[in-house]
Amino acid sequence: MDAAWTHSTVLLNEAVDALFNSDAGTPEALADGTYVDATFGRGGHSRLILSRLSPQGRLIAFDRDPDAVAQSGAIQDPRFSIRQEGFSHLGELPRASVAGLLMDLGVSSPQIDNPARGFSFRFEGPLDMRMDTTRGESVAQWLETAELNQIAEVIREYGEERFAGAIAKAIVARRQERGPISTTTELAQLVADTVKTREPGKDPATRTFQAFRIFINAELEELQQALEGSLDVLQAGGRLAVISFHSLEDRIVKQFIAKHSRDEYDRRAPFAAPKVMKLKALDRIKPSAAEVTGNPRARSAIMRVAQRTDA
Structure with a gap:
């Protein structure tokens, strides 16, 4: 357990607001939905999502870090469940079953600050770095x-x-x-x-x-698989929000949303109907100056938001 190491959730309200601002249903209907926190971490986003859910709502979390899964035991809520596996497995959820999907990429502060995990060059520890x-x-x-x-x-x-x-x-x-x-x-x-x-x-x-x-940790491959899986599990109007912390991640997310936010034409069959876009790009959000001042690790964060179309 790593209770000695704290974690400040980045873009907490902005991320959860993005999931619940869909025009696909009434606030009551959105609160009844199933949501996914694909990277539980220390549960900051999960707890706020749960506060927005009705008794019928559900939250499914993923995390492959045993410490994170152990920390999730503090959430005693029948609407909550967690899977100890990478978020590339989210595509195994039922098709078109998810109203909102959040991915908060990278490492958490407890992982960085715990020398035993070997993520940080600032502390003496074994050179491990496994999630x-x-x-x-x-x-x-x-x-x-x-x-x-x-x-x-x-x-x-x-x-x-x-x-x-x-x-x-x-x-x-x-x-x-x-x-x-x-x-x-x-x-x-x-x-x-x-x-x-x-x-x-x-x-x-x-x-x-x-x-x-x-x-x-095969992080970029994991991200690519998770993004592809999101297209299957998001319901029409379902929201996708992804928080990245460096250019490699953000480039993958940006290109994925752009690719699926336009109609695709088959050049070999110019008169055939195009494949209809699967996503609608909505927003690009960065932390406020106040958040960066209070949590310098937020300074490189970028959140991209998209919505599943009816196709």
Whole structure:
């Protein structure tokens, strides 16, 4: 359990308002619906959603982090249930059964602030970074055998790091000389020694840690699968709200909504009826200046909102 580490929910009211402002039904009908918190975290969004539901409403949450699932036990509400699995599984819900779907991407503050989880370069801890600590290999285990080109590709693709090649070479050289890296501070120091220039105010290891975390948890693949699943489970008029924290996530969400927000024509059959759009893009929302002041981790957040069409 991680009760010592607190979490400030980003875009709390804005996200929940987006789900319940659909024009697909009356406020009473929307309150009777089934909603999904695809990334429970520490339950900030879930608790507010529950406060908007009628006795007939339902909330289904997903989270693959055992600590998050344990924390969800504090919610003693028959309208609430949680699944300990990645949100790519949300497509397994009944078709057209969901009135609102929220995805709050990235890592939670308790995950970052708990040294044992290995997400942060600011604290000494095992180099783990797994969202689900019960399965899969940690970053340290992967780096024990990963080839130079693979390490460089991961850092370059998922961290958008221009010094990816140099960092990968330093990791492999360290492994050959003194054994593999096993702690967060070892990795952070190695990157700092390798990367001589960086944006003001940003730790040199930021991009590398982001890259390894995204890779080891297959976060972008998980997001793409979840977005595709949302098209099946959202009912007509159902709302989709996705909060992203870096450009790789936001680009996927933006492109997904754009792709499904326009009629598609088959160039091979120019006179055939187009495939009707499945989504209607609604809004792009960023945290207020007051929220960023109170919670600096919110500064990079972007929420995109769309609505399932009748098609």
